[in-house]
Amino acid sequence: MDWLQTFIQQADMKHAFKQASVGIEREGHRITPDGDLALTPHPKKVDGSTTAFYIQRDFAESQLELVTPPSYTSSEVLEWLQAIHEVAIESLDNDERIWPYSMPPKLPNVDQIKVADLEDLDAVAYRDYLVEAYGKQLQMISGIHFNMQISPEFIGKLHQELVEKHDDQRSIKDFQSDFYLRLARNFLRYQWLLVYLFGAAPVADASFYRDKNDTFEQGPVRSIRNSHLGYVNKADVTFTYDNLEDYVAYLEANVANHHLIAEKEFYSNVRLRGAKKARSLLTTGIKYLEFRLLDIQPDAPYGIKASDIDFMKYFILYLIWSDKDSNMDDVRYGIEIKTKVAEEGAFDVTSMQAEGRALLADMQSMLEAIDADQAIIDVTNQMQARIEDPSLTPAAQMMTAMKDIEGYLATGKNFAEKVFQSAWEKPYALGGFEDMELSTQILMFDAIQEGYQFEILDRDDQMLRFSYKGHQEIVKNGNITSKDPYVAHYVMENKVVTKRVLAEAGFNVPQSLEFKDIDQAMKVADLYTDKAFVIKPKSTNMGLGISIFKHGANAAEFKEALEIAFKEDGAVLIEDFAFGTEYRFYVQDGKVLSIVNRIGANVVGDGKSTLEELVALKNQDSKRGHDHRSPLEIIALGAIEVNTLKQQGYDVSSIIPEGEQVFLRENSNISTGGDSIEMLEAMHDSYKEIAVKMAETLQVNITGLDLMILDIDAPATDDNYALIEANFNPMMMMHIYPAFGQGKRITKDLLQFLYPEKTKFTGGTE
Numbered sequence: 001m002d003w004l005q006t007f008i009q010q011a012d013m014k015h016a017f018k019q020a021s022v023g024i025e026r027e028g029h030r031i032t033p034d035g036d037l038a039l040t041p042h043p044k045k046v047d048g049s050t051t052a053f054y055i056q057r058d059f060a061e062s063q064l065e066l067v068t069p070p071s072y073t074s075s076e077v078l079e080w081l082q083a084i085h086e087v088a089i090e091s092l093d094n095d096e097r098i099w100p101y102s103m104p105p106k107l108p109n110v111d112q113i114k115v116a117d118l119e120d121l122d123a124v125a126y127r128d129y130l131v132e133a134y135g136k137q138l139q140m141i142s143g144i145h146f147n148m149q150i151s152p153e154f155i156g157k158l159h160q161e162l163v164e165k166h167d168d169q170r171s172i173k174d175f176q177s178d179f180y181l182r183l184a185r186n187f188l189r190y191q192w193l194l195v196y197l198f199g200a201a202p203v204a205d206a207s208f209y210r211d212k213n214d215t216f217e218q219g220p221v222r223s224i225r226n227s228h229l230g231y232v233n234k235a236d237v238t239f240t241y242d243n244l245e246d247y248v249a250y251l252e253a254n255v256a257n258h259h260l261i262a263e264k265e266f267y268s269n270v271r272l273r274g275a276k277k278a279r280s281l282l283t284t285g286i287k288y289l290e291f292r293l294l295d296i297q298p299d300a301p302y303g304i305k306a307s308d309i310d311f312m313k314y315f316i317l318y319l320i321w322s323d324k325d326s327n328m329d330d331v332r333y334g335i336e337i338k339t340k341v342a343e344e345g346a347f348d349v350t351s352m353q354a355e356g357r358a359l360l361a362d363m364q365s366m367l368e369a370i371d372a373d374q375a376i377i378d379v380t381n382q383m384q385a386r387i388e389d390p391s392l393t394p395a396a397q398m399m400t401a402m403k404d405i406e407g408y409l410a411t412g413k414n415f416a417e418k419v420f421q422s423a424w425e426k427p428y429a430l431g432g433f434e435d436m437e438l439s440t441q442i443l444m445f446d447a448i449q450e451g452y453q454f455e456i457l458d459r460d461d462q463m464l465r466f467s468y469k470g471h472q473e474i475v476k477n478g479n480i481t482s483k484d485p486y487v488a489h490y491v492m493e494n495k496v497v498t499k500r501v502l503a504e505a506g507f508n509v510p511q512s513l514e515f516k517d518i519d520q521a522m523k524v525a526d527l528y529t530d531k532a533f534v535i536k537p538k539s540t541n542m543g544l545g546i547s548i549f550k551h552g553a554n555a556a557e558f559k560e561a562l563e564i565a566f567k568e569d570g571a572v573l574i575e576d577f578a579f580g581t582e583y584r585f586y587v588q589d590g591k592v593l594s595i596v597n598r599i600g601a602n603v604v605g606d607g608k609s610t611l612e613e614l615v616a617l618k619n620q621d622s623k624r625g626h627d628h629r630s631p632l633e634i635i636a637l638g639a640i641e642v643n644t645l646k647q648q649g650y651d652v653s654s655i656i657p658e659g660e661q662v663f664l665r666e667n668s669n670i671s672t673g674g675d676s677i678e679m680l681e682a683m684h685d686s687y688k689e690i691a692v693k694m695a696e697t698l699q700v701n702i703t704g705l706d707l708m709i710l711d712i713d714a715p716a717t718d719d720n721y722a723l724i725e726a727n728f729n730p731m732m733m734m735h736i737y738p739a740f741g742q743g744k745r746i747t748k749d750l751l752q753f754l755y756p757e758k759t760k761f762t763g764g765t766e
Contacts, residue, residue, distance in 0.1 A: 021148070023067070026302065029142065033096075037108060046088070047762070050120045061117055062113075079432030087449050097417060100296065104204070105205070107207040119761045135210040150183075187289075203224070218344075222343070222344055239268070269291060311376065346398075350387075364381075429441055429629070437628045439733050446747045479730065484700045494538065502698070522559060524574065533575060533577050538571035550666070581710075587704070599674055601664040602661055602675070603615055633673050684713060687709060687721065691705050704727035704731065708722045
């Protein structure tokens, strides 16, 4: 097939050829902190419905399956796998962990192993059949399934080349199916190489073996999972990958003759994907392939490393590039060799070494021809070293470190503990996506947990698209949705219009003056010498550019505050100060879900540290960070903070008396270093009713309303509260992770608001 290699090496085809998408399914059992198989039901925090996308159940109730969406780079796949893994761990009950290996931990009596408790009764019946046909122990093996779709652009251009220059008469659908079938045959013929390079199931506890005579005389092997003790078809099951019509006919005949209970019982390390039923593939064509032979890698926190993904991807591409076109005799030989290599001793030189050398050398030639990144060339060099030295293979490395079964069980427990602790280091963040705004991270966490599917439309712009049974919703910045009219955002962004609309509706708002240049504003400075007031930009949020003067200001202070505000906007408001305590009301769908009292950036003195040192110490809190990637923001020492200190008679070098609280900001925004205290239950209901009516007046479903209230225990009157700001994209993390009090998971309320039809199933025991 020299013509194919020549075609691939064209400048535009090299890129398309390498643009295959990959998705991972990683299985793993829940275990107790002591390393025993968890006998508890599926965690109630996780949607266990068969429609759930990212976290599913495999055979057993204890067996999680973590599924990533298709991605184009190994780093993206790992980001998703890390995120889903951390959501799973943080959702488990009783401090359970996830077992890190393909072979299970020590198993209890088989009567205690429960098949997955699913709402789909047919799925449960199928699992019950597997118990009778194969025993529970076999089904407790876990692994990595590698889903890969070759670039449709590449396949389309290749088909066009064949039609125009080689007189190929096949439709694009039929050509694509034939293309994938050739790839499947080649993979099955040469799959032994991956078993050798990635085999990581050398031993199993005695409790795994259904027949106590099922042992390997030579001791630890490369992969029990890929041996005759793993997933192997019954002797009477027949199949072919020659063409799609015969593949479907054979599979259906096996079911009709009761050699298989269902098509999915057909155990093959390659599955044809694109439809739920094999016969439907004749209509849809094969869309992608699922490769099912990889063992969970013992040194990978999430079961597989980026370098493993890259090698697997490029090995599959090599099987396309190669002039090999395996037939069914080759396939049957490949299956035989795969089993033989799996059962070789973990430290033995493989009997297939010469072929392995040739395959990897040929693959290196392809990598150079298609200008592959140096990283995959280096990884392939490492695989060549494994061919020469079996002690470098995962199975051998495991046995070198673990020694025996006891070591295997102990090491598995310890590694699961390490991954568990890592997941909990930043429970507020979503590992893999920590560069995104925190409210968006939390919304993604909840969507994974609740069984929604979503994609990141624009990572920098924090834009997500959610899907559930065909219903799609786009969400930006955590809570900007289609449920609010676009014009409402502009109304709330404009503080003058917001107050006018609310004042006309009878709500209490402070009076203000608007200016577009400093000189005009300075003409009224004398009015505020002894009057409490606020200077702030007309159209910004998050406390930017705000200066507050509770006791008036001189001309210099007045001008400095104007300069700060005009840096943020072309128009500035000078507003009467509303006395009282400020509270943020989070309103959604006609309900107040959370209220927090926000306290401006502050420190408490210890009698010996300077104010600058106190700020630095408080900023060491792991919950503080920058740009809304953490629950609390770093406290700055800029012009506004220095000015606020000056009004109190302090500067950054002042030593603050022990126990004295000093505020660095008059405004209480979390965005400028403030703290939050949950106050929903303590707040008088009359203020909640006012907040709901304000949202209705502004014609919004989601908003954050800032109210100044004199006494939260007293009913609202015309003069004991005032609205100072309405926010169209209110910060969510201050409500979810307040500095004090019980947080409210308002992101889950948002998902339920967007998808009222969505229900959750965790099992019949709930």
